[in-house]
Amino acid sequence: MDRIAVRQSGPLEGTVPISGAKNSVLKLMAATALAPGEFLLHNVPDIADVTWMGELLTTMGMTVERPAPGDLRIIHDGTLVPEAPYELVERMRASIVVLGPLLARYGRARVALPGGDDFGPRPIDMHLRGLEELGASFEFAHGYIEARADQLIGARVLLEFPSVGATENVLLAAVLAKGTTVIDNAAREPEIADLASFLNRMGARVLGAGSSTIQVDGVEQLAPVEHTVIPDRVEAATFLAALGVAGGELLLAGARHDHMDMYVAKLGEMGMRISPDSEGIWAMSARRLRAVDVSTLPYPGLATDYKPLFVAMLATADGVGIVTENLFAGRFRYVDELVRMGADIRTEGHHAVVRGRPLLSGAPVRAPDIRAGAALVVAALKAEGETIVGDAHHIGRGYERFVEKLRAVGADVRAC
Numbered sequence: 440m441d442r443i444a445v446r447q448s449g450p451l452e453g454t455v456p457i458s459g460a461k462n463s464v465l466k467l468m469a470a471t472a473l474a475p476g477e478f479l480l481h482n483v484p485d486i487a488d489v490t491w492m493g494e495l496l497t498t499m500g501m502t503v504e505r506p507a508p509g510d511l512r513i514i515h516d517g518t519l520v521p522e523a524p525y526e527l528v529e530r531m532r533a534s535i536v537v538l539g540p541l542l543a544r545y546g547r548a549r550v551a552l553p554g555g556d557d558f559g560p561r562p563i564d565m566h567l568r569g570l571e572e573l574g575a576s577f578e579f580a581h582g583y584i585e586a587r588a589d590q591l592i593g594a595r596v597l598l599e600f601p602s603v604g605a606t607e608n609v610l611l612a613a614v615l616a617k618g619t620t621v622i623d624n625a626a627r628e629p630e631i632a633d634l635a636s637f638l639n640r641m642g643a644r645v646l647g648a649g650s651s652t653i654q655v656d657g658v659e660q661l662a663p664v665e666h667t668v669i670p671d672r673v674e675a676a677t678f679l680a681a682l683g684v685a686g687g688e689l690l691l692a693g694a695r696h697d698h699m700d701m702y703v704a705k706l707g708e709m710g711m712r713i714s715p716d717s718e719g720i721w722a723m724s725a726r727r728l729r730a731v732d733v734s735t736l737p738y739p740g741l742a743t744d745y746k747p748l749f750v751a752m753l754a755t756a757d758g759v760g761i762v763t764e765n766l767f768a769g770r771f772r773y774v775d776e777l778v779r780m781g782a783d784i785r786t787e788g789h790h791a792v793v794r795g796r797p798l799l800s801g802a803p804v805r806a807p808d809i810r811a812g813a814a815l816v817v818a819a820l821k822a823e824g825e826t827i828v829g830d831a832h833h834i835g836r837g838y839e840r841f842v843e844k845l846r847a848v849g850a851d852v853r854a855c
């Protein structure tokens with residue numbers, strides 16, 4: 440599937456099953472490098488990023504299997520080659536998160552340096568500085584980081600910014616370090632709390648994950664476990680955005696309202712009704728959305744991953760909304776695509792001014808990345824005629840059965 444055809448749709452009605460969180464499962468998979476044995480993960484989405492992380496683990500010497508839909512078995516025999524090759528890291532930046540666990544378990548790691556991506560530069564200086572505090576040393580040659588640490592020693596790590604990846608890499612190393620590590624200004628995302636709960640089941644001692652101070656008392660060894668991945672809040676947010684644009688009533692089965700409070704509050708301001716339900720999140724959108732201003736921030740602020748969804752919603756909302764990006768400099772590339780669909784959007788630095796129009800106009804467009812690709816599909820639900828979203832493989836990196844799930848609730852969407 441590399442193209443998705445979308446026609447104006449709505450109202451959407453029915454239940455959407457929300458899959459496991461991509462940004463959690465990738466880190467749990469990396470964490471299996473910390474202990475030999477057999478791990479079993481449940482609620483694992485069938486998406487390209489999981490396949491690629493599986494390939495990386497396989498390259499290092501693990502066995503990765505799908506014993507049943509939604510399940511992932513990972514067998515680590517304790518003799519990994521601690522190396523992440525360029526072909527895999529370049530394809531998926533999240534691969535960098537193997538650095539911490541490999542250093543902790545194997546005392547060395549050779550990991551390709553990730554380049555920039557479509558959001559602009561994405562440095563890893565905070566990952567490296569944090570690991571250095573624990574005693575790791577790095578050399579750079581031929582596009583690779585050669586990392587070494589005979590024995591990691593617990594330390595205080597003060598992150599300059601609550602980076603998700605840096606928090607995870609340091610956490611994954613600190614669990615096997617000698618003594619206590621305190622990570623200050625840690626990222627607070629639900630995926631970090633999920634990682635900590637996975638590590639604690641393995642025998643780690645992690646306190647405070649989900650808050651800005653995480654304390655880790657190092658242990659000598661960890662053991663494999665079985666774990667169920669938390670639901671994907673960005674997938675849930677995407678279906679709420681689709682509902683906002685197309686109207687209707689949906690139940691997002693398995694979604695966690697408490698993981699997306701701020702997003703839900705914003706959609707409430709825009710005129711949607713959303714509430715927690717025993718099965719997930721119930722939501723209704725009965726009229727054209729009202730425009731609001733939005734500013735992205737680290738969790739619990741509005742996630743940068745929601746931003747393209749807001750721009751898509753505002754493109755057909757009533758009024759003018761200003762969207763400010765505070766995390767990734769280049770994350771406005773899809774705006775030109777929305778403009779091709781008739782949206783009235785002006786960008787200036789890290790701000791976008793979106794003047795809502797009642798209806799967009801279907802056009803051929805290209806998905807620049809996972810979230811922006813999904814947002815183009817969302818916007819197309821309120822575009823007259825047909826929109827063809829090209830480069831749809833980006834969407835498949837992070838969304839399980841995206842087209843099928845949309846079709847099941849009445850959207851006129853098909854892979855082509």
Ligand code: EPU
Nearest residue numbers: 462533561562563564565566602603604605744766767809
């Ligand atoms: N940053 C640095 N130095 C570092 C690390 C980060 O300057 O060493 C900067 C980044 O350049 C960026 C900001 O800090 O400007 C935030 O980056 P962060 O490290 O928090 O993001 P990440 O770990 O690279 C994860 C998600 C992203 C999500 C961000 C922010 C995964 C695999 N990726 O990236 O998700 O947008 O957190 O919440 O967990 C996606 O799912 O499509 C996606 C891009």
